[in-house]
Amino acid sequence: MKLAFWTVTRGAGNIAREYKEQLQGHLKGYDIDVFTLKKYDVENTIQIEDFTANINEKFSWYDGHIFIMASGIVIRKTAGLIGTKDKDPAVLLIDEGKHFVISLLSGHLGGANELTYLLAGTLNLIPVITTSSDVTGKIAVDTISQKLNAELEDLKSAKDVTSLIVNGQKVNVLLPENVKVNGKNSADGFILVSNKKNIEYTRIYPKNLILGIGCKKDTKAEDILSAIEDCLNKNNLDIKSVKKIATVDVKKNEKGLIDAAKSLNLDLEIISREEIKKIQNQFEGSDFVEKNIGVRAVSEPVALLASSQEGHFIEMKAKYNGITISIYEEELKIYE
Known part of the structure; x- marks a missing residue:
């Protein structure tokens, strides 16, 4: 996974450099860059002149972006770069006081929620997750898709079915026989028996x-x-x-x-x-x-x-x- 830390103050730059060292000491398979403003001359980081120009250019280069700065700056600088939840990278926010790590964008498909928990455990931060399915202990359709390493047919139906799950309504998951979970269903078709007039459904492509x-x-x-x-x-x-x-x-x-x-x-x-x-x-x-x-x-x-x-x-x-x-x-x- 390729991650980028972004900072706009000297203090945040030093924190990001420290966090990179900690993460690389504990995690394998992560390629981490730290961006700092050139005027602060923070060693062992990528020093840039223009924060806005660089985030605009490199937003799609990384699987996840971790900003150590005010949330207002992050929202304003990334608003025009956001596309759809199945394409956007994970966006996380850490306060310069080193208290919280917040999942801000692409919590499920982009992996921001999972990354938030990972950083919290490694860097001794408090994770902040706001997606309804996670905070209520329920699983979202896009999370199921991610766990299966699969592709959603469309985002709208996934959202509609997730709403049913979050609201406590019953949702059945129909899976092929070779999936290692309880239940046996044919991958070629299914028969839906229900007295409901309207039923929300969605599809995942493994x-x-x-x-x-x-x-x-x-x-x-x-x-x-x-x-x-x-x-x-x-x-x-x-x-x-x-x-x-x-x-x-x-x-x-x-x-x-x-x-x-x-x-x-x-x-x-x-x-x-x-x-x-x-x-x-x-x-x-x-x-x-x-x-x-x-x-x-x-x-x-x-x-x-x-x-x-x-x-x-x-x-x-x-x-x-x-x-x-x-x-x-x-x-x-x-x-x-």
Whole structure:
């Protein structure tokens, strides 16, 4: 996670530098920058001339922003940068007296509430959380989505169903069979039995599909996109649940594949042939493919190797005029 501390006074700058040292001593996987005003010359920080210009430029660069300053300044400086709750980074506020850490923006999907509790425990601060579902001990729909590492269908329905939860009304959660929680429900559909005239509902798309793709040299992006669309439709799967695309290392510079992944806003994971060779005998191979690139199969082994390897194949190998696509479905887990 990439975090930024922002300060506009000498005292706050020194506090931010101190907090960065404490956090890096206790937490792993956090990349932390501290911004201070150049006129205060706070050592071991990023010294800037213009606070407003820098926050405008870098607001989307970080997963979370921690401001050590008055709340009024933070609100005024970030108001024009705020987009939607599913895209905005976490915004936290710490008072210069080192008493409180406040979750100000993107409490659930942006992770501000969770980060607030983390900082409070590490830096000996009092956490301040104001989201209704959290303070009443109830769970919001966007929190469920986050725990599943999934994507909300839309924000409005999530908000409407969360309102039911907060107001103490009963809400059922229908999950696929391979989710490790109580209850068994089919992922392909459900029957709703109720005497209610109006029922609020929302949908979450789990990010648990890996697309393994092999293709001939100079295959066009539009052909790859068309093949992906057809393969997903054939298996009644939604592109919103695709986590990433995987391919073999000899295709790492294949323009059509790169452009297709970029068009879908998906990561393209490159799997080495050495890794493929270790498992390729699990799959039906091709002498032609082996002669050309040194391994007997591509789409199936790269899909498996790019996954958690806890799940199963939905599509082993679909063929589309020089393109092969395999779909691996990871088992869903609740992330704490």
